[in-house]
Amino acid sequence: MSNTSLVETLYNAFDLKQPISKESIPVDIGKSDAYEIQHLVTDKKFAINKDELIGYKISLTSEKTQVLFNSTTPLYGALTQTSLSDGKIELNKMHSPLIEIECMFLANESLSTEDDEQSILRKTSFAPSIEVPDSRFTNWFPNLSVGQVIADSALAGNVIVGNYVHDLTIEQLGNINAELQLDGKTIALGKSSEVLGNPIHAIKWLIDELAKSGRTIEKGMIISSGTFILPKVLQKGKYEARFKGLGVVSLNVV
Secondary structure (H helix, E strand, O other), X not given: XXXXXXXXXXXXXXXXXXXXXXXXXXXXXXXXXXXXXXXHHHHHHHHHHOOOEEEEEEEOOOHHHHHHOOOOXXXXXXXXXXXXXXXXXXHHHOOOOEEEEEEEEEEOOOEOOOOOHHHHXXXXXXXXXXXXXXXXXXXXXXXXXXXXXHHOHHHOOEEEEOOOEOOOOHHHHOOOEEEEEEOOEEEEEEEHHHOOOOHHHHHHHHHHHHHOOOOOEOOOOEEEEEEOOOOEEOOOEEEEEEEOOXXXXXXEEO
């Protein structure tokens, strides 16, 4: 099956919000082809629906999540304008959603491979964030290959972003404790050190990985840097994620 037909298959799954079987994308698809498909689907979303690329999400940034998908490295997916949520999600409009808590970065200036971590720190702001991964595939978690995950834009669903701050050090970014509550009950605890030791390491990884295909993080883009916790199944209710030293963000699932 050609990449062109695979792009059409995945785009239609996005556009029509109708999940497809895992067999629709070859399980053994290589990373290079998978990223090409992801980029072409993202381009098509903008060309047809004006659904603009606004940034990226980084996945498999902890040893635990890499083990789930038999990977030794992170991977990335595209975030488009429709990925942004105002803090309310209708569960019946999702396929098989999960919930994660992450540190969101905002690029106040363009970033390139010349930027070291201190430079990245100076050029970005940070916010508490909830990510709701979802997939275009049925029965997907954690039953996909790395190539399938990449082609599906790293399971991009929705992100909910809190208020940005700019006054954290690299050390502070690596030592954020976070708590996820559902209807006032704690359901998960996590630390930013789960994200490649420090979320800023993930941003540097993404810059270098994007450069392989001639892409950059442009001014104004956002980057969801990786989950502090193992994903939880999304349920109806009021979620609140509290990040010590970073802030609070909430999500209402109806």
